[in-house]
Amino acid sequence: MFPANHKTLFVLDHTPYFGISCENPIEFEFLKGRTGFMPPISKTLWTSSIESAVEYSRIVWDLFPTGKLIRFFASDNVAHILNTWSSSQQSISHIMNGCALIGVPPLPSSVSPPPDYTVLHGLRAAIESMCEPTEFQIEKIKTDRGKILNRCRVICITSARDNESMKRLEEIFLTVLSQQNKVVSGSDTLLRISHCHLVIINTFPINMESSVNNHPPINLSPLLTTEVHSIKAPQIPNKLASLILEHYDLASTTVTGIPMKEEQNASSSANYDVEIFHSSTAHTAILKGNPLDSAAIRTMKEGLEYETVTLKWCTPRGVTGNELHNCIAMNRITPVDVNSRPSLCLINFLLNGRSVMLEMPRKAGGKITSHLLAAHGGEIFIHSLHSARSVLEEPPSISEGCGGRVTDYRIQDFGLLIKQNTLVALTNKNSYEKPLNKIMERLNRQTKFWPLTISSTLIFNLKQYIDPLPALFVKETLTEEEVFICRNVIFNLIGLESKMEPLQAQNPGQRVKGQKRDDQYKAIWNELENFLKSSLYSDNHKVVYQCLLECHNFNNIDEDKSSEKLDFDEALNQLDNISTVKDENAQRASVIRATTDSPMSPPPLANVPAFSLQNSYKGKTLYDIFENMENEKICNRPELAGRKIEHFRLYVDLDSDGQGGYRNEGLMDAE
Amino acid sequence: MPTVILLDVSLSMTRPVQLSDGTETTRKQLAINGIEAFLDHLGAHSKLEFIALMAFSSLYEERCPFTRDTNLIKTKLKNIDDYDKTCIETAFHGVGQMVLGEWGNNTSCQIILVTDGSTGIGAMSLKESLATVNQRGVSGPVFPLPFPFPTKLHVVCIAGSNEPSFIKSKPLYQKLIDYSGNLGSIQVPENLQTESNVLTIFQKLAEEMYTPFKGVLKCGSLETKIMLSPTPMAHTKTTDFSTQTYNISEIIKVCGFIPVPDISSPMALSRHLILPVSSQKQETSNESGTTDDNLVSDESNTPSFCVLLHGALKVENRAALVEVGHNWFGFVYSWADSKKKSNLMLTILPPGSDVIPWLGDLNDLGVADMYTPEQVVAFPIKPSEKRSYSQNGVVWIRQAGLQSDIQKILRHARKLPDKTQQFYKELNRLRKAAISLGFLELLTGLAYIFEQECMQLPGTAHPDCALQLQHAADLLRKSQNRNITFVLMPLQTNYNAS
Structure with missing residues (x-):
């Protein structure tokens, strides 16, 4: 928590001394063999330091787009402040423009007294700036009223005469730091500095030796830790590369074996390596595993002070984006040598939407796919993949669990719901409510009445008669026009019913519950009523519901009549539907009969459940039972001629004697 | 989560124990009976858990690699010889290697150390090991704790709680647990007078260690009872400016759906199977072996929302974005281990709504038809500033x-x-x-x-x-x-x- 790398401050020496050359002329291979004198081109100390500092920032801002802030100060006879903590000024282009404005270091002055050229101006300005809170610190103080630790890091590139003057520089820094903390102690807007890490890079041209020695981090006070690195100017980038790994807990990976066409000879291809930086967590999985395996892939970077892990490019097969990999860590990457041809080749490959697997060899033989490189939205990431055994192996299939044997789920309809509720990103959300909450409300409405299976619903199987009512009715509000449409659906249905049109399922193969027309209508009205009743979200919804109630008679008396009329068929239907259960019961009953009843017992009635038959013996005289047996015999006789006639009117006396049970009627009829 | 049973087979484990009913047994036998009780509980309630058995004295030996077959471990328990002295550090080296080799460093593991309160003598005794933790040179092996993988260490001591040896070694055990990550416990029976004292400890431990996650998967008004395997854990997230512990909610709520290619493999903390649980049954899990066939077929013929969701997600190649806790999200999708067996899987993301840069803030996702076309942005979201590698910089x-x-x-x-x-x-x-x-x-x-x-x-x-x-x-x-x-x-x- 509260790492120093939240606030880094570069203080660059811009005094006349830094205008001198590094004495490291650039060789131009392509000019070799040409005649004529070419004056040597060499960077100045200033150019070397600013380009190294910019490179450091490039890596940081590529890997941590927010939350890791860097400021730049140049110091000659005054401090030049190149940017602020504001995130809008945390970019390379901002820094480069600032550098162009301050220009090259001033020439040594001939006026007397000479201006006070020193790096201390910049260090002072940096110390003051450390006390300025960043947006993140302000936010933290505001939201949690939390006490925060204001840790910072200053990287100062300068040149000192000897150890003595370097020591003095550190002491002055500590004094100013302590004073600054006193100054801000009463301030509401400025923060006290909790700790500062001062990294001094003492640099000089390559043809010189410095009498300043390196020293490792030393705690000068609880407030300040300092370290000194004394290096030749062309070495600054390498030094900063090792330091950045430490400062931001980064690691280096070398992707090896990248097949690439030769620049000169496009027909042949050679293998190249590209080095990338990323957070060290990307390596945790492979380096904490088998020590032998990890030792084999770690090598010291040639000429540098850090290790790199070498992983092999694995030519991608097919599209890999279509599945969710088991990714245990994900970090942004940046190439170390951003403009080299191999780097550009790898980057463009990834930015074009393809991904690369990285392999790690195993000592025990074989190799494992340990990482995935892929770009998302123009940013490249390294995904660490889970490569060990999974605790989820051989899981039971979903078809083995609850509901696994059911085959008529409304998959297609739910697929439609999924499509309707597919999430997209939004710009300028103009409501205070979380958009996600609005979707959840909508999902609530859309699933309020949602039968899971095809066999448990009718209205959703007969969409052509009902649409677009279901889609409209789950909305939060209904417009007048939509009310009109919904009412039309109801009217239309009434029309069809009165015309006695049979309802056809949308899919010819689909079995619609209730083969009889009347049942269908009754079921569809009831289901529709349930659906509408469950979704009365607004007054207009109620208008539609009311319309349904008015148009279709759900009146009790009526319902009684119709239900009586339907009862028998309904029962038969239900018998059909639950036939499996029924059969089991029937079988069981017959087993009981076979073992408990006397040989004289009557055979079971075909249509009447065995249990109710037994019940019917209760409280009857012997005569009744005898009579029943006689009836049964009658049943076993050849079929009555009347029954064979197709349009024989049954239940003729039903209207006159409404309360009679159908079973008795049936028997009488049979007589 | 996988469990290693680490059984002390040093000579001190052969010490005889006089039970109150007059019979005589040994500490080792009590331990074995206890482990069997533990395995029975697992076999009945948590069939998907992996267990391994390792025996140790001054050396260690993997008696049974990780398996779901509890009977196999039981047979391996039957014939374990007795060896010399207790050396816990060596054993932990072995455990570390076994777990790393099998599961890598990302799978949390539980270790049950079954011992008797005597912690060894001499240079490799636990006391010495702990005293020299910080003085390991380059030559000697480093102390194995903490393991590179998340660990819960339970120490079960086959000793009376007031035995002097236990009283002496208890602080050492506590130190071990602290080193291992401070999650775990020390279990000891009050006395060794009855075998049931020991058995209860193991059974209780099993219940505690394998508390199944029971919750509800909700999609609008549709919902179903579910179990997650393995059980998800709370997560503590540390950023530059805060540390916060997030807990898994019992209600896993669907917030919407995203095409799988758009999600493109973000970092996940853990993955869990979603197993629908029958609502009619009072039993805690659908894994108990005692259910009769009728009940099973009843269950599998009762429609379950999980199966519907799985089927539709698979057909549409989409994942459901779910809220698993306060400002904590995950994805539910169809996953297949092999080609045949397909499953409903929950991937839990790191806590927070800004964990997938290319999807933006998850709280700010909406459905296209609720907004104007100008407000809708296609995935992946591009950052406001280009990275250096796509800037053509100098x-x-x-x-x-x-x-x-x-x-x-x-x-x-x-x-x-x-x-x-x-x-x-x-x-x-x-x-x-x-x-x-x-x-x-x-x-x-x-x-x-x-x-x-x-x-x-x-x-x-x-x-x-x-x-x-x-x-x-x-x-x-x-x-x-x-x-x-x-x-x-x-x-x-x-x-x-x-």
Whole structure:
């Protein structure tokens, strides 16, 4: 928590001394063999330091787009402040423009007294700036009223005469730091500095030796830790590369074996390596595993002070984006040598939407796919993949669990719901409510009445008669026009019913519950009523519901009549539907009969459940039972001629004697 | 989560125990009976858990690799010989290697150390090990704790709670647990008078360790009871400015759906199977082996929302974004281990709504038809600023970078006047960078190179070539042009004037 790398401050020496050359002329291979004198081109100390500092920032801002802030100060006879903590000024282009404005270091002055050229101006300005809170610190103080630790890091590139003057520089820094903390102690807007890490890079041209020695981090006070690195100017980038790994807990990976066409000879291809930086967590999985395996892939970077892990490019097969990999860590990457041809080749490959697997060899033989490189939205990431055994192996299939044997789920309809509720990103959300909450409300409405299976619903199987009512009715509000449409659906249905049109399922193969027309209508009205009743979200919804109630008679008396009329068929239907259960019961009953009843017992009635038959013996005289047996015999006789006639009117006396049970009627009829 | 049972088979475990019913047994036998009780509980309630058995004294031996077959472990328990003295550090080295080799460093593991309160003698005793944790040189092995994988360490002591040896070693055990990550417990029976004292401890431990997650998967008004396997754990997230512990909610709520290719493998904390649980059954899990066939077939014939969701997600190749806790999200999708067996899987993301940069803030996702087309942005979301590798920036840290930039300009120069635009574009790019970096020597050097190039032009070269090169060289030399806002323009000649 509260790492120093939240606030880094570069203080660059811009005094006349830094205008001198590094004495490291650039060789131009392509000019070799040409005649004529070419004056040597060499960077100045200033150019070397600013380009190294910019490179450091490039890596940081590529890997941590927010939350890791860097400021730049140049110091000659005054401090030049190149940017602020504001995130809008945390970019390379901002820094480069600032550098162009301050220009090259001033020439040594001939006026007397000479201006006070020193790096201390910049260090002072940096110390003051450390006390300025960043947006993140302000936010933290505001939201949690939390006490925060204001840790910072200053990287100062300068040149000192000897150890003595370097020591003095550190002491002055500590004094100013302590004073600054006193100054801000009463301030509401400025923060006290909790700790500062001062990294001094003492640099000089390559043809010189410095009498300043390196020293490792030393705690000068609880407030300040300092370290000194004394290096030749062309070495600054390498030094900063090792330091950045430490400062931001980064690691280096070398992707090896990248097949690439030769620049000169496009027909042949050679293998190249590209080095990338990323957070060290990307390596945790492979380096904490088998020590032998990890030792084999770690090598010291040639000429540098850090290790790199070498992983092999694995030519991608097919599209890999279509599945969710088991990714245990994900970090942004940046190439170390951003403009080299191999780097550009790898980057463009990834930015074009393809991904690369990285392999790690195993000592025990074989190799494992340990990482995935892929770009998302123009940013490249390294995904660490889970490569060990999974605790989820051989899981039971979903078809083995609850509901696994059911085959008529409304998959297609739910697929439609999924499509309707597919999430997209939004710009300028103009409501205070979380958009996600609005979707959840909508999902609530859309699933309020949602039968899971095809066999448990009718209205959703007969969409052509009902649409677009279901889609409209789950909305939060209904417009007048939509009310009109919904009412039309109801009217239309009434029309069809009165015309006695049979309802056809949308899919010819689909079995619609209730083969009889009347049942269908009754079921569809009831289901529709349930659906509408469950979704009365607004007054207009109620208008539609009311319309349904008015148009279709759900009146009790009526319902009684119709239900009586339907009862028998309904029962038969239900018998059909639950036939499996029924059969089991029937079988069981017959087993009981076979073992408990006397040989004289009557055979079971075909249509009447065995249990109710037994019940019917209760409280009857012997005569009744005898009579029943006689009836049964009658049943076993050849079929009555009347029954064979197709349009024989049954239940003729039903209207006159409404309360009679159908079973008795049936028997009488049979007589 | 996988469990290693680490059984002490040192001589002290063979000490006889007089039970209150008069029979005599040994500590080792009590331990074995206890472990069997533990395995029975697992076999009945948590069939998907992996268990391994390791025996140790001064050495260690893997008696049974990780398996779901509890009976196999039981048979391995039957014939374990007795060896010399207790050496816990060595055993932990073995456990570390076994777990790393099998599960890697990302799977949390539980370790049950079954011992008897005597912690060994001499240099490799637990007391010595712990005393020298911080003094390990380069030569000696480092102390195995904490393991590189998340660990819960339970110490079960087959000893009476007031035995002197236990009282002495208890703080040492606690230290071990602290080192291992401070999750775990020390279990000890009150006394060894009855076997059931020991058995209860193991059974309770099993119940505690494998508390199944029971919750509800909700999609709007549709919901179903579910179990997650393995049980998800609370997560503590530490950022630069805060540390916060997040807990898994019992209600996993669907917030919407996203095409799987759009999600593209973000980092996940853990993955869990979603197992629908029958609502009619009072039993805690659908895994108990005692259910009769009728009940099973009943269950599998009762429609379950999980199966519907799974089927539809699979057909549509989408994942459901779910809220698993306060401001904590995950994805539910169809996953297949093999080609045949397909499953409903929950992937839990790190807590927070900003964990997938290319999806933006998850709380700000919406459904297209609720907004105007201008408000909708397609996935993946691009960051407001391009990264350096897609900016064509100038980096001259390595000489090759500078050389290739100059070569590019010269290549264009040879093809003047066709490449006039490109020549000046590249030249201005280089010039601007040189001015920013204070690299003025490069400008005069480049002017010099241009003049050389002029002199060495072949006779076939276009006359404009020489004119433009000389013009550019003159402009580079003029010090008043060292302002980055100034742009070098081509010389208007008869050849390129349109």
